[in-house]
Amino acid sequence: MAKSHLRRLGDRWLGTEPAQRLRLRQTSLAMLLMAVSVVMLHHGVALTQGKAGALTWAWTVYAVGGMALVYAAIRSGWSLRFADPSLTTVQIAFALSAAALAYAQVGPLRGAVFPVLTLVQMFGMFQLRARSAYGLAAYALVLFGAVMATMSWLRPEAYPAEFERIHFLMLACMLPAVAVLTARLSRIRHRLADQRQELARALAQLHAIATRDELTGLPNRRQMQALMDQELLRSLRQGHDFCIAVLDLDHFKRINDQHGHAAGDTVLRAFAQTGQAALRATDVIARWGGEEFLVLLPDTAMPLALVGMERLRLQVAAQRIDMGSGMPVSVTVSIGLTGHRRGDTLAQTLERADQLLYQAKAEGRDRICEGP
Numbered sequence: 156m157a158k159s160h161l162r163r164l165g166d167r168w169l170g171t172e173p174a175q176r177l178r179l180r181q182t183s184l185a186m187l188l189m190a191v192s193v194v195m196l197h198h199g200v201a202l203t204q205g206k207a208g209a210l211t212w213a214w215t216v217y218a219v220g221g222m223a224l225v226y227a228a229i230r231s232g233w234s235l236r237f238a239d240p241s242l243t244t245v246q247i248a249f250a251l252s253a254a255a256l257a258y259a260q261v262g263p264l265r266g267a268v269f270p271v272l273t274l275v276q277m278f279g280m281f282q283l284r285a286r287s288a289y290g291l292a293a294y295a296l297v298l299f300g301a302v303m304a305t306m307s308w309l310r311p312e313a314y315p316a317e318f319e320r321i322h323f324l325m326l327a328c329m330l331p332a333v334a335v336l337t338a339r340l341s342r343i344r345h346r347l348a349d350q351r352q353e354l355a356r357a358l359a360q361l362h363a364i365a366t367r368d369e370l371t372g373l374p375n376r377r378q379m380q381a382l383m384d385q386e387l388l389r390s391l392r393q394g395h396d397f398c399i400a401v402l403d404l405d406h407f408k409r410i411n412d413q414h415g416h417a418a419g420d421t422v423l424r425a426f427a428q429t430g431q432a433a434l435r436a437t438d439v440i441a442r443w444g445g446e447e448f449l450v451l452l453p454d455t456a457m458p459l460a461l462v463g464m465e466r467l468r469l470q471v472a473a474q475r476i477d478m479g480s481g482m483p484v485s486v487t488v489s490i491g492l493t494g495h496r497r498g499d500t501l502a503q504t505l506e507r508a509d510q511l512l513y514q515a516k517a518e519g520r521d522r523i524c525e526g527p
Contacts, residue, residue, distance in 0.1 A: 170230065178229050178241045185246055185278060186222045192257065192271060193218055199261040211260055218253045225249070243282045244291065250275040251295045255302045262313040269325070272299075276333045285338035292334035299326055368442040370420055371427035379441035379449055383501055386453050390495065398460035400450040400492040401508040402430075402467075405520040407446040410484060418478050419446075422486055425476045433467040457494045457525065464490050464523050472521060487521035494527060 168183070169176040193215055200207050207215075225246055227233075234240045254275060258268045272295065279288070303323055306314040366378035374382065386397050404426060411419040423446065430440045430448065443449040450467075452460045468488055475483035491512030495504045507526055515524040 174240075175229070175232075178234075179226070181241060182222075182226050182229055182246070185250070186226060188274070189218055189222050189250070189253070192253070195267070196257050196261065199264040199267070203262050203264060214253070214256050214260065217256070221249050221253070222246075239282070241282065243279045244287050247275055247279045247283075247291055248294060250278070251291065251298060255295075255298045258299065259302050259306050262310075265314075266322075269322075269329070272326075273329065273333060276330070276337070280333075280337045280340055281344065283337055283341060285341045288334045288337035288341065292330040296326055296330050299323070371424055371442050373427050373431075373448075374439060374441040376441065376443055379439065379443070379451065382439055382441075383451055386451060387495070387501055389453075395454045396456045396494055398452040398455050398457060398492060398494045399504055399508050400452070400460070400464050400490050401443070401505070401512045402448040402450065402488050402490050403512055403516070404446040405487045405489055405516075407486070410486070414478060414484065418484070421478060422476055422484065425474065426471060426486065426488070429471050429474050430467055433470045434463060438463065457492075457527070460492060460494070461523065461525055464492050468521070468523060489515040489520045490523040491515055492523055492525045496527070 169179045196214070197207050197211065200211050225242055228242060229240065234242050251272070254268050254272050257271075258265050261267070276288075276291070276295075279291070283291070300323055303314070303319040307316040307319045366374060368375045383399070389395070390397055404422070407419065407422070410422055423442075426448075427440070427442070430450075434440060434450065435452075437453055438455075439451045439453075441449050441451075450464070452463060455463075468490060471486065471488045475485055477483050489512060491508045491510065491514070493504060493507045493511060495501075511524040511526050515522050518524070
């Protein structure tokens with residue numbers, strides 16, 4: 156019960172979308188660090204000045220209110236309109252301004268701001284681009300330089316100019332060093348991202364090579380075998396029917412002999428396009444080998460499968476394929492169609508479809524022979 160309650164509270168605070176939850180976790184950590192800084196500042200002011208004055212409370216409202224606005228911008232989805240929905244640069248710039256204002260209040264304890272300043276810069280180390288890291292370092296250096304100069308002029312007894320020059324030189328060494336490290340990490344991160352994209356493209360290309368016929372773009376024999384195995388398992392679990400058709404282009408050797416193999420390739424590509432267009436979205440046509448193709452009709456009984464194959468046969472016969480010589484070529488297709496019988500193997504179903512294809516060829520081609 157307690158875990159369920161905490162989970163609901165977490166969902167309310169962080170949302171449920173994974174990327175948004177990650178952004179809000181980071182922002183929540185930043186808010187926690189800001190809350191700790193507020194407590195530390197009030198404690199430091201109490202030690203040096205006795206009690207917090209109006210400036211300290213104004214700083215508290217500024218620090219807490221600013222982080223609350225950042226959280227609201229991310230939680231509401233408003234920040235999604237920007238390139239960085241986490242608002243990392245905005246959060247760091249705001250935290251740097253809060254640190255600079257805190258530096259102006261704690262007097263003798265102002266050296267404690269420097270570790271916080273480094274932590275603020277490291278907060279964006281794994282997200283900032285090199286340009287942003289350098290820009291924020293320059294912004295922090297100018298901001299703290301202005302605060303140091305102002306305080307050494309307004310309160311020289313608490314902020315001696317000699318000490319402030321030393322503090323500024325420390326920052327002038329520290330801030331650029333952190334920025335350089337952030338920039339190097341950014342370059343490494345983007346290089347790894349580019350490598351991941353290249354690897355993903357290579358894997359996609361290898362997958363296409365392994366599962367697609369290079370000439371027609373249809374699934375190849377290996378991929379079709381895997382699809383039929385999946386359909387068989389689905390049929391066994393759910394009890395539905397499916398059909399398989401073996402197709403062969405009629406007199407294809409004659410086309411190669413009369414027009415050349417390039418013309419034969421054109422015919423195969425044209426047939427593949429026509430076949431895909433004639434079938435339903437759920438049907439799959441694959442190149443089985445040479446001029447032979449195979450169609451898988453999932454969740455389909457014989458009467459409906461016959462209608463689909465007849466539609467394909469008619470569209471192929473009506474097609475005129477331009478060979479570039481001004482004399483279009485037409486082809487026909489013979490089809491052996493059968494339904495899968497429960498208890499049979501795929502090999503047995505394919506053998507029946509092959510026998511029906513031979514029968515269609517023997518009976519004169521350009522026809523469908525069907526069997527149970």
